[in-house]
Amino acid sequence: MAKNTLKDRAAAAAALTRIADFLDVPIAAFYEVPPGANGAAAADPDRQAEIRELIRQFQRLHDPRARGRCLAYVRRLADEAGGTAPHKPGSEGAATSGLGGS
Template sequence: MLSPNTEKTKGRPAPVDIHVGRRIRMRRLWMQITQQALGEAIGVTFQQIQKYEKGTNRVGASRLQQIADALDVPVSFFFEDLPGASVGDGADNTVEPKLQPEIMEFVSSNEGLALIRAFSRITDEKVRSRTISLVKALAEQDRL
């Protein structure tokens, strides 16, 4: 029997394919590489990169290795924080907390990465604290 992470429902990508795609996108955006540039680096079109990132097309092992090389990460990077995986599944058997799906989605977005980059450049602790307070207030206002 297949686990929920490997089963593909009719017409929808399997959760593991979506997760790997999000990790590809997150790393690509973090490195400020376009889909076109990544595609050229591994010999596919930017449309194929889009399909990988959405999980629409499953990434084969050799292609994933090419992507990992182009993005300068180990292949295991794409499986980190995989929902439904047991803690300590990694080759090094470390126990790390899993990221929540909404956090993964956020850090995989253009806005999330832009916010992370900008926030990480703020060195003053008071400014960081005020920024967090501002974002919380804006989020609360948005809920009303």
């Protein structure tokens, strides 16, 4: 089990920021917020569960080529569905190497 040092927390925060940026969601999307807490509307719990599951499964892909195919597939589906966050050219390497490890 990882130690809960300041360095570990900073690394975890940086990784979470990269994931949120890549998914084009606010970091708050990864935290469960009770309805009406601090005046914030509750996020869709089904969507949050799907995002967490997608991240868990993506992290299991150790082959960079497999991660690239997975990302290409998800991007293609999002583009076909008219997703609001277009693919950022040149982001393939950072996205595939920074999230799932290798």
